[in-house]
Amino acid sequence: MNSLLDQLKQYSTVVADTGDLEAIGRFQPQDATTNPSLILKAVQSGHYDDMMDRLIDTVDQHNLSSDQAVTEVADRLIVAMGQLILRQVPGRVSTEVDARLSFDVEGSLDKARRLIALYHEAGVTKDRVLIKLAATWEGICAARVLEQEGVQCNLTLIFNFAQARACAEADVYLISPFVGRILDWYRQAEPEVAFEPEAEPGVQSVRAIYQYFCELDYPTIVMGASFRNVGEILALSGCDRLTISPALLDTLDQTGGKLERVLVRSSQRTPRPSPLTESEFRWLMNEDAMATEKLAEGIRGFNADQQTLERMIRERIG
Template identity: 25%
Template structure:
């Protein structure tokens, strides 16, 4: 028998989702793994939109949407700019090319430029919903990513009530996580690393044992424990934690030890994990970490049902917060305060205040939105060029 790899071991502990829209890569990996969900953002959509295999699809989509607009009565209002309507249909059509190559859902993100506009976020998510229906992808096979701002999560709550599943993304702290629970989100995507660290490794906290040494691990463990305790107290479904923004394979393994429901991994990191033979001794934390790792529940079992408290190795992280500038030896947001706060009341005023009060959350949220807006603009340029070529 061939030795198991780090990828094999991680798949035993959580669901591995792919952060890459290239169907050729999914086919390449089929003998090794069939991924659960396929996540994306404006960056990955833009990369795939520019792939040579999609040149004609983009031109056809641009022509089709333009002609539909031209044929519409002048009195019919257009809720979206032409480029955004083309972008949305194109993104969904690229999802159509990969949905049968994965087990679960394809995910697309609402416009980051509209992250502080509830009505615009709602409108874009509903447009995605209509385009998914157009290509025959049902609601149980897609999910809409919503940035974790107050206005956007108000939209998420309404979308959930309509039966459109959402994921809270660009999440960096406990108040955002609680707000996603209050909105009824299916999942959340906490970013393990600042998005800027992928381009600037000087700000990446490279550590040997990320589960206990990475400065963001405490917040992640606290979010998972928040949901575990909330489920035990209320019996109500809590968002699944899809940890994201990994740089090293050791960080991905930490997500398994901490008990995340899934890890969303870049194609390069997936290949790295698949190339590494696994032993407990080679894992950060060694056999102690391996033995403390939870086996993922069966798909039909509520995820937080019978989940134990964090292991002895991780329990100290419940009491500290290395990202808390005022005092890293204390938590930035306590469990009691978070669960007692309605973050979506009064137009999400409490969530806005909590984000503003935490420099890490406010800075990293702004950085993520800025990055995605830049990617969205690149896609708009591609669309404008496609229209000009018609």
């Protein structure tokens, strides 16, 4: 019998949640997602020192200030890692905008356009890249503009239904609702509760978003993310896409048994409501302590890793 991973690929597009090229080559996902934490981990491995030195040499020729040089090397590094990943996957790579721009529409647009321009310089067309933005109100507004410009986006750090709905209303290409980080919050808030995968709040959140998008005929792709265990993944089989860490991909690949499809597109259609306003969006987020806390925590975490990466670059520049 085929492994759970082979069976899962029949129902959901599998995406590798890693910058590890060996793992990507082994599991042969359709796409791959990256973020500052994954890029930092890859760079800290020491496997990309030569590439880093070449990028620094290239940037040195532009006569930039120290801060400008660090930013330029960081951008070129992210794109260079994306290029390596694209050699391993037939689909797309998600490349993240600096988390410090999560509340800056124009800043996010400038950075996204710069990343796309660097990919273009490297011969990578924009149809192979997803620009990844945090699903703040400002991130969603920036994504709306980018989508209109033909640059498709992946909105990440989604913990609340209002975030998902606002993304669909902005015609965003893909969203990444998180599962495991939601479970983390509820385990801390309700330590006495033993959450089975089927009943996990994160799993239920993704299912609700998926069904809502189906019933209202939104084309936005739902990609479940941030998994803590295989049970969560199996409980979302049939979701449009699932981005999975190498450790859990390995478990799925090594496990047999029968996998049942859980999520199936509904033929029922419901009229769409008026789009959320900014004030409605912010109020719904304010009323959700889990989403507010996890979104802020995620942005801070990505920012911390981005700054660590930039310190490494600064030290290497000398």
